[in-house]
Amino acid sequence: MAAQFGRRLCKGAATTAVAAAAVAALSASQAPGVTADGQGRQTASDATPSSEQGADGGSATGNSPYYTDLPPLNSPNPSPSSGTGTIDPAAAEAGIPATVLDAYKQAEAALREKKPGCNLPWQLLAAIGKVESGQARGGRVDADGTTLSPILGPQLDGNGFALIKDTDDGAHDGNSTYDQAVGPMQFIPSTWAWAGRDGNADGRKDPNNIYDAALSAGHYLCRFDWDLSDRGDLRKAILSYNNSTDYLNTVLSWLEYYRKGTHEIPDGSGTLPGDRSDSGTVVRPSSPAPAAPPVSATPPAPKPTPEPTPAPGKPGGQTPKPTDPGSGSPTTPPPATTPPTPTDTVHHLEAAGGTMLTATAGGTFDERIGARAETDAGKAVARVRIRFTIQGDTDTTFTGGESVATVVTNTSGVAVAPALRAGERTGAFAVRAVVVGRDIPGVAYKANVTERAADALVRTGDAALTCTPGGAFAEQVELKATYGGAAAGKVAATATLVTSADDPSENDKGPYFKDADGQAVRTLKGLRTDADGLLKLPRLYADDTTGTFLLRVTTAGGATVTVELTVAAAGTGAETGTGTGTEAPAPAPSTDPAA
Template sequence: MKILRTRAASVSRQGLCTALLVASLTAAVGVSPPHNTADADDTAPGPDNPQGLPHGTPNLTLPDLKPRSPGGLPGKPGEGAGGTDSASGIPATALAAYQKAAQTTQAELPGCHIPWQLIAGIGKVESHHGTMEGRHLNADGLADQKILGPRLTGGEFAVIKDTDGGRWDDDTEYDRAVGPTQFIPSTWESFGADGNGDGIKDPNNIFDASLGTARYLCANNRDLNNPRDLDKAVLAYNPSRAYVNAVLAWMRTYQSGNVTELPDAPGGSGITPGGSAPGGTSPSPGRTPHTKPTPPAKTVPPAKPTPPSTSKPVPPAKPTPPAEPKPPHKPGGDEGSKPTPAPATRLERMGDRAIEAVTVDVFEKRASVRAWDSAGKHTAGTRVRFEIVGVEGTESHFIGRDKKPVVTTGKDGIATAPQLLAGTRAEQFVVRATIVGGTGEGASADFDATVKVGTVDKLVRVGSEKPLQTGAGTAFTDKVELKASGNGKSVSGTTVTATVTSPDGKTDVKAGPYFKGKDGKPVRTLDLGTTDKEGNVTLPTLYADEHTGGYALRIVTANGTTLLLQLNVTGPQPETTKPADKPTGTPAGVKPKSTPAT
C-alpha cells in the first residue's frame, strides 16, 4: 500500500523518537501502548494476502512532540491553523470520511470498537489524507488526480499480475495500489464499500476507501480495544513495525485533540474529478505537483497583410455522384467497434456449492457465479443480486449496507458476493444469486450455507473468584457469569447445562441447592441456553434448601468442556438466648444464715 517516498530524515527521526513518542502520547491520553510483538511473524498476514505484501513506500514521518505555539500548530510557530501543510491538520472532506466510516462500522460491527482516528492514521501515512504531491480533495471525496502506487512487477515490491482489467489502476498488465488508503484491486474486491451512498464502490473516493479500510481492519472478528488485535490489524495492512509505530502515533495524536480541520482545496474552485482547476492549481508548500508548470507563451508578431490575389477564378465544382449503398451490417459490428453483448440467460456456480463458517465469523468462501448467454459465451455487465433465503430471523448478513447486494459481472462474466458474516447461532440457509433484468431475469444459482458452533476448549467464571456460599433456606446472592472460548476466540451459540452434584462433580444429588423451573418447582439440572456473541452466559438465581454441607455445580458445554464450581451451604444461625432470670432470695455463693432452733 505504499506510494509515498520515505524521506531519509523521516526514517532517522522515526528510529530515534519512536520510544519517546509512544511513551509521551500514552501518558497524554491514558491509552496503553501497542503490544510489542517481538513475535511479529505470527501476526503478519500470510502469503495469500496481497494487501500485506510490499507494494509501496509509506511516509513514516512521525508527529511533532512540540506543544502548540500561539496561533499555530506544533512545530510551526506563527503558521495559522488553516495552513495547508499543518502536520496534524486534516482536510474537511477527509475528516468527514473518517468519522462517517467509523460511525458506520461501529453500527455494523460494534464488537470491533474502531476509532476514526485509526482510519485517519492510515490515511495520513498512506497519502497525507489524499493530498500528497500537491493534490487536493473535492467535496465529493475524489482527489483532483488519481493516487496510484508503483507497478507491482517485482524487485523491492511484490509481483501481482492484473486482477481488475485496469478498471481502478489504469494498468491491464500489473496491479497497483489505488486511492487515498492504497488498496490493491483484488483486496478492494473483497472489502470495497460505498461510503457516500452514491451506488459506486470506488477506492479512489475517500469516503468509500475509508469505509473499506475500516472493514479490513475489523476483519477476523478483531476487537481494536484489545492492544494485540489493534497491532494485528495494522500489521495486516503493512507487516512493518515502523509502519505500525507511525500509524498508531498519528492515531494517538488525533485522539489527544491535536488536529485541525483544513480547507479541501486552498485557493481553488471548479476542480473536476481527475483533472485540474482552470488555469492550474497551486500546490501545497514544500510539495511537488504532478504536472510541470506551463512556460510563458511566446509573443506572436502580427501577421503581414495578404496581397490581393492574382489567380484565375476557380470554376464551379462538379456535382458529387451519389454514394454507393453500403453492404448490409455483418453480425459482430464494424471493424474496430465492440458488439453489444448478448443478454445472460443462466448462472453457473464458481467453486463448491457448500460454504460454511463458525458463529460470529466471516465465511471463508464467498458466493461467486458466472453469467452465460444462450450462445455459450460468458457475459460482462450482467447485474446479479445475492440474498439469504430459507431461514427467518437470521443474524447472518452480508458485510455492508445492503441486505440484498447487487453485483455487476466483470469482463470474465463473474460476479462475487460481498463477504458474509455468520450470526450467533447454528443454522443452515441458502445464498441465492439471481439475474436482475434482461431476458434472463430470474435465472438463479444456489449455495448451501452452514453456520456451526465453534469448539469450546476453555470455560471460565468471569470476574469474581469468590466461593459460592449461603445459609440453609436462602438464595445464593453472587451473580455468576461464564465465558466460553476456543483457540483464544469467544464461542457464540454453544449450549450450556448446569447440574448440582456432590463436591467431586461425579454424582448428581436429589437434595441441596437448586434452581427454580418454569413452574417454580426445584430443579437440579438446568439448560442455561446458548452463549451470546461475546461467548457469555449468566446463571439464574441458585437457592439452598434445608440441607447443609458441600456441593458442586457442574457446568458443561455442547462439546463436553466442563467447569466445576464449589457450593457451600451452612446451617441456620443460632438464635441469641436471653440470660436466665436470677432466683430471688439469697444471692448465689452466699451461705444463708442458720436460723437458731427454737
C-alpha cells in the first residue's frame, strides 16, 4: 500500500519513465512518428488537426477536460487476482472491466463489417475510454452496459471551458442552459445527435450506455474514410475527438499499453484516475473503486487566502475551479451575463452551393453543398456550427458513410458539407442545413440519384451462334457495356428474342431461354452487368423452327446490341434463313428441361 501510494506521488519520475517507454514503443509500433523531447514527453509535429476535422464542429467532446494519468510501468503478472478475493490495485488499474471490454470488442467487430477500410482496433476505444471516463468509472455499469449514475463533464459555459449553449433542451445532460459531455465516451449532445448509434440493439441510442457509446465512438473515428492503421489518419482521428496534442499523446500511450496486452477484471473493480487536464496533480486512491458510486478525488483543502483581486478577463475576479467528469456541477457559477456567441448573432442561412444536385448510382456528386451564416444585416458570421442532414428514402451518404455532418463556418461565414456519395437507391432526396443551437429556418437542397447507365454495348467474341433444331447453343452470349469508354458496372439490362429487326416485339418461336422451372422464356429482365461491365447471358435453346433469329439486348442509358442466332439442321451449313424463321414447320417450343 505504501509503495503504491508513493508511486502515485512521484509523478516526476514515474510518469516520465512511462512516457519515455511508451514513446520508444510507439516509434516502432503501428503509430510511428511520435518522438520524445528532453523530458521524455511525447511530441507530435503533425498534431495540428487538418481542415477536414472542422467537419464535426471541433470535437466529439467539445474539448472537455480529460484524465491525464499515464499507464503503469508494468502490467500485473501473472494474474489480476491476488487470490484473497480482492483485486490488486495495480491489476485494477491495468485491467478493463468485463462489460466495458466486451463493448469495445463488439464495436470493433461491427466496424470491421461496416467500414473495413477503417481498421479500427478495440484498443483505441479502450484508450479513449480510459482517458475520458476511467473505463466508465471502473466499470460501474449494469448488466446492459448502462452507467449506474450519470457521467457528466463540467457545463461548457465559457468560464474556463468552451462555450457551447444547450442544444438538446437538457435531454441527455439535464442542463437546459449549457451543454455538458455525457457518458463513458463523453459525447456532447450536439455531436451525439448525429453520431449516436444503438450498439446493444435495444432500440435506443443512449450516450450513458457503454455499448451505444463505444459503437458511436468507433463510427466517429472512422468518418472521412480515415484508415486508422495509417499514422497520419490515426492522429487526425484522435485529435478530432479532443483537439489537444497532450490528449493525443495520452491516448497514444494507453493505446500502445493495451496493444501489449491487458486483462478482464470484474465490473466495478477498476480504479478511477485522479489527474485531470484542467487541474494540478491529484493523488488518487490506491484501492479499487468502492461498491457505491465513487466520489471524485479532490485536491487538499487550500489554506485561507485574502479576498482575491479581479483577474484580467474574469468578471468579478472569479477563477474557474476544476470539476470532475461525473460530478456535472461546477464549483463556480457562470457569470451573471454572458457575451453573445457567434451563434447568437446568426439571423438566417443562405444557400452557398448548388441547389439541385445529380449523380449516378454509386457515384460521387460533383457539386458540394454549402451554407452561409449571416446576421440580420447580411454580414457573414464565422465559427458557427452548421448541421447538414440527408433526408428522404435514400442510401446516399456523406464521405465516410454518415447521413449527418456538422461543419464550422469559415471567415466568410460559409460551411461546406463533405462530398455526397450516391448509393444504389435511385430517386430524389433532400439535404437540410440548420444552425446548431438556434431555432431559425434552415436551407434545403434538392438532389437526385439516377440509375447507372451505358452508352455502348458490344459482344466480347465474334464466333457464329448456331444450333440444330431442338438442341442447345454451344456458345453463351457475352457482352460488355461501357460509358464514356469506361466499363459500366452494375448497369441494368433486358434481353429479348425479337420478331425482326424492325419489330421489337417478342418472337413466339425459335430460340429461347429457360426459367427456373425449365419453361421457355424469350425475354429476360433484371439482368445487370458485373463490376467490369460484363454480362454473360444464360444458355440459349432452340425449338424445331429453323432459320435466323435475332436477340436484342438493351441497357439503361440506351445502349443496344442485336445478335444473330441460326438454327439449322445438321449438314446444311446453317446457310438457310430469312430472319423470320419460316423455312420449316413451327411446332410449339419445347418445355422439357432436358431438351
